[in-house]
Amino acid sequence: MTRYLIERIGQAVIVLWAAFTVTFILLHVLPGDAILIKFQNPDLGLGPQQIAEIRASYGVDRPLWLQYGHAIGSFLSGDFGYSIQAGVPVSESIRANLPPTLWLTGLGSLLAAVIAMIIAFAASLSPFAWLRALVRSAPALFVSIPTFWLGIALIQIFSFRLRLLPVIGAEGWRGLILPVTTLAIPISAPLAQILVRAIDDVATRPFVAVARAKGATHAWVLWRHVFRNALPPALTVAGVLFGELLGGALITETVFGLNGIGRLTQDAVNNQDAAVLQAVAVLSAVGFVVVNLGVDLLHPLLDPRLARKERVLS
């Protein structure tokens, strides 16, 4: 297990370095750069000579390898630089924007899991065939709802018409209900779909018939035997859904006027704000690595056969 962990951490370091380097190269291949976008902007109304002086003072026209060395050096020493566009240290930007995004995505994925589980159980336990069919079609509907439309519809209904929840200046949990729901519904769809199919699949296995024959109720068998065996595929998908979660967070943040990593990234991409993008790329890579490592470590706990296999192999 320890060796396995060390290997995974080694892989993670390579992934992070690659994320940093690829971002750096991509940013330099793109036309224009952050300084050009910021200072060529008509809002500042600077003349050509002034812009040339600013470019020189930021050293943006130095050789690429020199800039790369400088970037990675300061990054490793914990200096993430400044956002050229926003005029604040990148570390401060991340500190302000990461917690709201963690809350939003954390609660969003939790709610998505709950919705997916409700759908999965309802799809098997509902009393009538037509109701089960209806529940089974829910994921297809959910996945095709555009996030921004859902957000605006929820705001219009619950905030502007019924006036149940404020959107502007909402604090704490009251401000999170609508955005979390907006984010969770489209994410829950693929989870529910996988779960429903896995449950159908497991339900036909012989051990289920045996349990039923021994007199267990349908619901008990579903919970105790079927669900547990149906969980691993859903968990794998959950790891992959992380990317979708970040994309959904961007739209949710924009619609609800929340600050967060999604909007920070969008602004940074728009303005080729290199320092911010380097940090966000590495941060997202960390997120991916952690989520997938978590999923891999959870698998043996859910399915003892995987743990045994590992022991045999090592």
Next chain:
Amino acid sequence: MPPRNHFRPVRTSMALFGALAILTGASMARVEAGTPVPGGTLIYLEQQAHTNLYPPAGGFYPNGGVLNQITDKLTYQNPKTLKIEPWIAESWTVNPNKTEYTFKIRKGVTFSDGTPLDAPAVAKNFDTYGLGNKDLHLPVSEVINNYDHSEVVDPTTVKFYFKKPSPGFLQGTSVIGSGLVSPATLSRKFDELGDATAIIGSGPFVVTKAVLGKEITFAARKDYAWGPANLDHQGPALLDGIKLIITPEDGVRIGALLAGQADVIRQVQAYDEKQVEDQKYLVFAPSTRGVNNSVVFRPDNPLVGDLRVRQALLHATNAPEIVQTLYSPNYPQATSIIAATAAGYVNQAAKLTFDLDQAKALLDAAGWQPGADGLRWKDGKALILTAYESQPQPQNKAMLQLIAQQWSKVGVKLNVLAGDSGSRAADDLDPLKTPVSPAMVGRADPDVIKSQYYPANRDILRQKGGQSQKVQTFVDDKLNRLLEGIASETDEAKRLAIAGEVQAYVIDQAYAIPIFEEPQAFAAAPYVKGLAFEAVGRPSFYGVWLARH
């Protein structure tokens, strides 16, 4: 209460509003009485987060909305008369040559960090804005031309010297980019000035808390006693504070205003105005009083190098149709390159006619013949032009697309690109890639024309020796001489005459096709009183009070 009738509350029937006030009875009674009620926090929804708050970067409207509440200026430009009035400077003298300006500073003014706003502080502000600071990456202010140095005569007298006549400087001291900040703020690096709490001004409000990309909380300064001398309202602001909240979605901003979750919002699209007014809310559309929203050419590109081609496109553009289709009466059709309310305006409408026959004749004369595909061809080349949309301008993409449709009637194709900021910024420097560009600037002084067209400033036409290395040959010496005249003519009447000449010349050369006079559109709840705007449309909440809170 500051003067309020310099904006145009459009299509707002005051009779209806009055009837509503009577119908709704008691809660509105205080409104009718008209006595300001102090207190309360105003919720202001802004479309975009502010960026760097270094005052000379205040031109960006989201920045100006913040800076206008927290900084004072040396002088106040009356938005009604455009005259320069006292503010932090009690009085001033200018030498006939307009190379020396002496300001007498009001006593007892302090920045919110407690340091005095005296002559040395003012000197430091303008030394920085006039010369920049390379070590701190602080750029030069666009509005200050030919600055040389300052001299502190005594604690309340400061004198500025210029290398060449600088007639626009007095007005330049009143603009958003000349907001006075504490010496502590000016000793910070440019890269740190996006932190709103770092901007220490002497204004009626102070930033108490800023959450990056989300909101800014302002509190009124109780000891504020130095508003512009000619305003009705004096003393501290009437509000307790302001909460500025970033709300990017147009629909959410309007919905929140109408649902009572916000009091004032910025950026109301023309197509949303009716919805706001139908509910008896108010639309404010103060003019930006500068260079009109226009389409300009880069004559270095051979496709538009021929005057006849540019004139043809000018006459093929149907500005009334654009204004009627996309905008509202708040967006008056342009009649010159600058707004009718701008200083030095001269009407050029007679030259800006929509005339397809004339356009076709001009293209024929220039040798562009209609091809089988409907496009005009010459020497094996089709007349295909490209422009990037400008996101900050209202419905700019739709506008360019409509122009493309209009130009297609004379066989000219205009490609409208969205593009990422990087490509846009890079391509914008290359006349071959962007022969056509949308343009506008707000500033209520003839200097704005020079800012827009002069090669050493914004260089909107892209001349050789200007912003771009990619320009091959295009220079217009006559235009540049006229522009230099605007920036240096010391006789005001002569200066305005030159501004008139430039307007006629730019249209005669068909360098620009003016479309409409751009407003800044705001909406406010009916109980918001005393909302005022500086000369080019940035909100001031100093005299605002809430008739209901």
